[in-house]
Amino acid sequence: MKFITLGPSGSNHEYVTRNYLAFHGIDRKAGVELAVDFEQGARAVLDGEADFLVQCAVHPATMATVAKYLEGLYVVDTFISPSQDLAIIRRKAAARSGTLAVMAPTLDYTDASRWDRIEYVATVAEVxxxxxxxxxxxGLGFVSVANAHADVLMVEEFIGTVDDAWIVYGRTKISGGQLLAWPDSPAAAIFHEMA
Known part of the structure; x- marks a missing residue:
């Protein structure tokens, strides 16, 4: 079994996908491959080179993935997962810069008005x-990278994890035209308690 998601190596997509496989107890039976973009990932599933595609629901490419592959690539699961810890990270040797490197969907995690210029980068892993x-x-990057390179990097503002919704796509349509939801979910318990 092969799952494909967005790279590069060390990306949040890879991190969450590996946690998802471990949650299901299939991490030793399923491989993870990394795509350069979601179009490559979707094509891999449709061409049978991968079995499932994992995508963050708030990724800018999600709407295009759902719309473009409406026939053939189907949502087979959704889940909520925390991200890797995030932070505003600065190079120790750098003078205070007015430019922040950031992946567009993460910009609102900090006060962007503090920066003179925002440089958009494709992924948090690339930042x-x-x-x-x-x-x-x-840049807004992974705390683990700052910790691994503490000789040159420092955490300026700790942001922490973000709970995101994730989508798993496959080639089998499972909804049968009906709503699929987890009736015993933590959210369902809140709904019933409030009702």
Whole structure:
């Protein structure tokens, strides 16, 4: 069994996908491959090169993924997962920069008005890697990368994890034209308690 998600290696998509497989107890039986974009991932599933595609529901490409592959690529599961810890990270040797490197959907996690300029980067993993390599002086990246490179990076503002909704796509349509939901979910318990 093969799951495909957005790379590069170390991406939040890879992190969450591996946690999802471990949750289901299939992490030793299923592989994870990384795509350069969701179009490549969707094509891999449709062409039988992968079995499932995992995508964050708030990723900018989600609407296109659902719309473009309406026939053939179906939602087979959804779940909620925390991200890796995030932070505003700065290179220690850099002068206070007015530019923040950030993946667009994460910009609202901080006060963007503090920055003179925002540089948009495709993924948080790329921001993190760019900080290590000296491409960026400051960026919204993974705390784990700052910790692993504490000699050159520092956490300026800890943000923490974000709970996101995630979508798993496959080739089998499972809804049967009906609503599928978890009737004993934690949310259902809240609904019944409030009702």
């Amino acid at each position: 993190s890697r760019g900080l290590v390599e000296g491409k960026y002086d400051a």
